[in-house]
Amino acid sequence: MKRYCLTCDLKDNKELIKKYKIHHEKNNVWPDVIESIKNPGILNMQIFLIHTRLFMIIDAEDCFSMKKKEQMDAENIKVQEWEDLMKTFQQIPDFSKNGEKWVLMDKIFDLDEYK
Template identity: 45%
Template sequence: MQKYCLTLDLKDDPQLMEEYVRWHRQVWDEIKESIRQSGILGLEIYRLGNRLCMIMETDASFSFERKNQLDAANPKVQEWEDLMWKYQKPLPGAKPGEKWMLMENIFSLSGSGIQ
């Protein structure tokens, strides 16, 4: 199993941030299924103010390239992503259209995951 941590910011608007949280309390079933189909076994999102942190645990079939291809071919995922973009803002240094950015693992108590 592989673990990834990604980050993204929300627009700094308390009302929009609360709406974003509400959407994530009722994520569409089609979105959850698309996540599972891509090889993601577990996914959690944490928030501090407008900063988000996503932790994903994946199986051996997962790759970001494959996930992007599956998402691009899924109209329901595209609808969800368009909706979420109302609340999200790119991090400094993000490429055009880039949302979640992969974080570098710099410490692990278990020693796993460090390159």
């Protein structure tokens, strides 16, 4: 299994953040989007929020490819509609190198290495 951790920022607007959270409540994420998450081999995905900072954890099969997932999403009209909607809430983090909203984080500590 592979694990990916990513971060993204929301616009600093309480009403927008409230709406963003509602869009991510159970049964509010569009079925096509859920399917697009599961299809390329993502086993679990969680998103956490503090103030305007989002933190996403992805657990995926060993064969999972982030590049392939991005390609599949780019070809999926419903996923693109969802992404366009999410752009109203999200902003590109200042430290983004390539203008991506979700920035892959580097792992700097792993307790398992101390066993």
